[in-house]
Amino acid sequence: MSKIFYTKTDEAPALATESFLPIVKAFTKSSGIEIETKDISLAGRIAATFPEFLTKEQQVSNDLDELGNMAKQPEANIIKLPNISASIPQLKEAIQELQSKGYNLPSYPDEPKNDEEKEIRSKYDKIKGSAVNPVLREGNSDRRAPRAVKNYAKQNPHSMGAWSSDSKTHVATMAEGDFKANEKSLTLTKATSIQIKLVSDSSETILKDKIELQAGEIIDATVLNKEALIKFLKKEIKDAKEKGVLFSVHLKATMMKVSDPIIFGHVVETFLKPVFVKYADTFDTLGISPNDGLASLYQKIEKLPQTEKDAITKDLDAALANGPDLAMVNSDKGITNLHVPSDIIIDASMPAMIRNSGKMWNAQGKAQDTKAVIPDSSYAGIYSATIDFCKKHGAFDPTTMGTVPNVGLMAQKAEEYGSHDKTFEIKKNGVVQVIDLETGAILIEHKVSNGDIWRMCQVKDAPIQDWVKLAVSRAKATNDPAIFWLDEKRAHDAELIKKVKTYLANEDTKGLDIQIMSPTAATEFTLKRMKAGKDTISVSGNVLRDYLTDLFPILEVGTSAKMLSIVPLMNGGGLFETGAGGSAPKHVEQFLEEGHLRWDSLGEFLALGVSLEFYGEKNGNAMAKVLGDTLDSATEKFLLNDKSPSRKVNEIDTRGSHFFLAKYWAEALAKQDNNAELKAIFSKVSTQINEKESQILTELINAQGSKQDIGGYYKPDAFLVEKAMRPSSTLNEILKAI
Numbered sequence: 001m002s003k004i005f006y007t008k009t010d011e012a013p014a015l016a017t018e019s020f021l022p023i024v025k026a027f028t029k030s031s032g033i034e035i036e037t038k039d040i041s042l043a044g045r046i047a048a049t050f051p052e053f054l055t056k057e058q059q060v061s062n063d064l065d066e067l068g069n070m071a072k073q074p075e076a077n078i079i080k081l082p083n084i085s086a087s088i089p090q091l092k093e094a095i096q097e098l099q100s101k102g103y104n105l106p107s108y109p110d111e112p113k114n115d116e117e118k119e120i121r122s123k124y125d126k127i128k129g130s131a132v133n134p135v136l137r138e139g140n141s142d143r144r145a146p147r148a149v150k151n152y153a154k155q156n157p158h159s160m161g162a163w164s165s166d167s168k169t170h171v172a173t174m175a176e177g178d179f180k181a182n183e184k185s186l187t188l189t190k191a192t193s194i195q196i197k198l199v200s201d202s203s204e205t206i207l208k209d210k211i212e213l214q215a216g217e218i219i220d221a222t223v224l225n226k227e228a229l230i231k232f233l234k235k236e237i238k239d240a241k242e243k244g245v246l247f248s249v250h251l252k253a254t255m256m257k258v259s260d261p262i263i264f265g266h267v268v269e270t271f272l273k274p275v276f277v278k279y280a281d282t283f284d285t286l287g288i289s290p291n292d293g294l295a296s297l298y299q300k301i302e303k304l305p306q307t308e309k310d311a312i313t314k315d316l317d318a319a320l321a322n323g324p325d326l327a328m329v330n331s332d333k334g335i336t337n338l339h340v341p342s343d344i345i346i347d348a349s350m351p352a353m354i355r356n357s358g359k360m361w362n363a364q365g366k367a368q369d370t371k372a373v374i375p376d377s378s379y380a381g382i383y384s385a386t387i388d389f390c391k392k393h394g395a396f397d398p399t400t401m402g403t404v405p406n407v408g409l410m411a412q413k414a415e416e417y418g419s420h421d422k423t424f425e426i427k428k429n430g431v432v433q434v435i436d437l438e439t440g441a442i443l444i445e446h447k448v449s450n451g452d453i454w455r456m457c458q459v460k461d462a463p464i465q466d467w468v469k470l471a472v473s474r475a476k477a478t479n480d481p482a483i484f485w486l487d488e489k490r491a492h493d494a495e496l497i498k499k500v501k502t503y504l505a506n507e508d509t510k511g512l513d514i515q516i517m518s519p520t521a522a523t524e525f526t527l528k529r530m531k532a533g534k535d536t537i538s539v540s541g542n543v544l545r546d547y548l549t550d551l552f553p554i555l556e557v558g559t560s561a562k563m564l565s566i567v568p569l570m571n572g573g574g575l576f577e578t579g580a581g582g583s584a585p586k587h588v589e590q591f592l593e594e595g596h597l598r599w600d601s602l603g604e605f606l607a608l609g610v611s612l613e614f615y616g617e618k619n620g621n622a623m624a625k626v627l628g629d630t631l632d633s634a635t636e637k638f639l640l641n642d643k644s645p646s647r648k649v650n651e652i653d654t655r656g657s658h659f660f661l662a663k664y665w666a667e668a669l670a671k672q673d674n675n676a677e678l679k680a681i682f683s684k685v686s687t688q689i690n691e692k693e694s695q696i697l698t699e700l701i702n703a704q705g706s707k708q709d710i711g712g713y714y715k716p717d718a719f720l721v722e723k724a725m726r727p728s729s730t731l732n733e734i735l736k737a738i
C-alpha cells in the first residue's frame, strides 16, 4: 500500500505542522492510510549532507534525495510545505546553531583554501538557495484560488491600499546590457552533449563539461554586463534621491542563487561605494562580501578594534545618509532593503507593495512612494504595467475582481530556475562558447568582460508538451480564456512559441479562447478583465509562474497561502504544495514574542483534500475519498465561519484554527452516508469535540500571551515544540482515542 509523504520543513509552516499533523494522523488512521514524515528542513538537509562529521545519533537519512526519487514514481503522493531557501547568512546561522548543539560540522568556508574546503563549500552550496522545490517538481504547476476561497474574499475583503494617479512609485529596469537584451536561443534537432567554455587571449577555461541534451530541448544563453549594471544602478540611486522616493531592490536571491546574490552585491557596493573603496583591504581581510548584505558586514566588523570599527561605522552612516532613503524590512530595528539578500524576495515583495498603495516603509516606519529597482528587464514590465494600471484605475476591489489562475511550465528544472549550475561570474575578458561536443560546432557565443554574469537555461520537450496539455485542460474545465505569456521578441520565447503552436494543433481546442501575448500585453489584458470581474488563465514559464502566483493571489485573496497548488507529476504521481507562499519568518518572531502564531494553514487543508482524493483513486481506497470530500466541506465551512488565525494575541491562532477544522471535519464525517464505519467513529468524535469545545478553546487561548522558548530556530527542540503547539490536553486526549 502506498503512503502519503508529509514534509517537515522550517519556520512557521513547521510549527503549524506540529499542531495539524496529529489531527490528520488521527483522522486517517482508521482508513488504513499511512502517513510518513520526511525531514527536508534546512537543518535536516545540512545534517544529511555531512554524516562523516556527526555521531551515530546525529546522523539522519537524506530525505530530500528519497523524496526526489519518489517524485518520479507513479504512486508518489507528497504533501510539500514551504521551506527555507537559504541565503548565505541563513545557511551560516543554521550551521552555527547546529554547532552550538554539539554537531561537529565544518563552518561554511567563505574562501576555501584547499581541496577539502572546496569540497565542503561545494556541498554547502548545494544546500543553499532553492534546493528543495526543483528536486521535487517533476511536473508542471496548476495553481488557483478555489471557488470557496474566492467567495470568502468577496465577502470578507482584505485591506487594499488606495492608489492615487500622482503616486511617484515606479519600476526601474535596465534598457541595455541585461539578460533580456543579450539572450540567444535554439532548439536542438537531435540529442547531443555540450560543453561551456571561456576563451580568452591567453587561455581556455572549461566552465562546465558534458551536459547531456535531449532532442527537441530548447537551450538559451545570455549575459548581464557588469558595467551596464553599475551605470544603471548609479543613475537610479541618484534619481531616487532627486525624486524623494525610497530606493528598493527586488531580486530572487533564493531561486536564482548564483546570479542574484551577485547583482545584490553590486547594489550594496554601488550604494556604499566610498566605504568599499576606502576599506577595501580591511574588508578583504575580514572576508566581507557585499553579496551577503549589510547585516553580515556589520557583524564582521565587530571583530575589529573599537576605533577601527567606529571609523567604518561613521563612514557607513555618512554613505547611507548621502544616498536616497532606503526601503526598510523592519523600521524599528533599522533593517534595510540592503541588509540580507533573501529578505526582499520579488515574488512576494512587489505584490505586497502594490497592495499597499505602491508604498514601502521608510526609516520612520511610514509608508512612502518607492523606486522598485528590478535590474533585469525580462519580467520587470509586468510590474510596471500593474503599477500604471493602478495609477490610472485605482486599487482593485477584492469584492468584485475576477481571478487569475496559473498553469506554469516548471518540470525538470525548466528555464531560469534550473540555471544555477550553468551560471558563472566571468573572471576574464573573452568569449563564452557553448560547444556541441559531437560536431565541434559553436552553438551560442557571447563576448564577455570580467565581472559579467553569464548563464545558460534549458527546457526539455516533454515538459513543454505536458504544460500545453495542462493549459488546454484547464481552459476546457473553466471555459475561461487562457493566455500564454510569451514575448515573440525574446529569443527563448520565440523558440517556445513555435512549440506551443505545434502542440496546440494536436489538441482539441474547439470553442476555447487560447492566445499568445507578450507579458506586458498579457498583464494589461488580464488586469482589465480582472477589474471587470472576469477570470483569465495565465499560462506562463517558470519565473512568471512564481511571480504571478503571488501577485494575483495577494491582490485577490490577501495572501498566496490560500492557493490550491497542485503539481501533477509527469510519471503519474501527485505533489501537493500547500499554498504558493513562503515560510513567513515574521510569524515565528511574533510567536516567540507573545505565543501567538498567525500562520494560515488553508493551503495545507486544500492540499490534503486533493492528496486524499488522489490516494483514494490510486489505491482504490473508498474511505480516503470520503475523507477528502468531507475535508473539502469542512474547509468550506471553515471559510464561511471565518476561522482563520487572527493576527492578534489572545484571539484564535493557528492552533485554534486547526481545532475548528477538526471540528468541522468530524461533523462532516458524522453527517455523510457513504461510509458507515467512518460515520460511526466520527459521530462519537464530533460529539466529544462539541461537548468540550469551550474547554479546548480556553486551553488554546491560555497558552498565548507570553514569550516562548522552543530551544532553537533552525533545529528547535522536538519536545518543546510539541508542548508549545499542542497545549490543549483535552483535544489531545480526544485525538488519541480515535
Ligand SMILES: NC(=O)C1=CN([C@@H]2O[C@H](COP(=O)(O)OP(=O)(O)OC[C@H]3O[C@@H](n4cnc5c(N)ncnc54)[C@H](OP(=O)(O)O)[C@@H]3O)[C@@H](O)[C@H]2O)C=CC1
Pocket (backbone or CB within 6 Å): 081, 082, 083, 084, 085, 086, 133, 254, 342, 343, 344, 345, 348, 349, 559, 560, 561, 579, 580, 581, 582, 583, 584, 585, 586, 587, 598, 599, 600, 601
Ligand atoms: N514553496 C516554498 O517552499 C517557498 C519558500 N519560500 C521561502 O520562505 C521564506 C520567506 O519568504 P517571503 O518572501 O518572506 O514570503 P512569505 O510568504 O513567507 O511572507 C510574506 C508575507 O506573506 C504573508 N503570508 C505568507 N504565508 C502566509 C500564511 N500561510 N499565513 C498567513 N500569512 C502568510 C505574511 O504576511 P503578513 O506579515 O501580512 O501576515 C508574510 O509576512 C524564504 O526563506 C523563502 O525562500 C518562499 C516562497 C515559496
Ligand SMILES: O=C(O)CCC(=O)C(=O)O
Pocket (backbone or CB within 6 Å): 085, 129, 130, 131, 133, 134, 254, 255, 347, 545, 546, 549, 580, 581
Ligand atoms: O523554492 C523557492 O525558493 C521558492 C518557490 C516559490 O516562490 C514558488 O514556487 O512560488
Ligand SMILES: [Mg+2]
Pocket (backbone or CB within 6 Å): 347, 348, 546, 547, 549, 550, 580, 581
Ligand atoms: Mg513564489
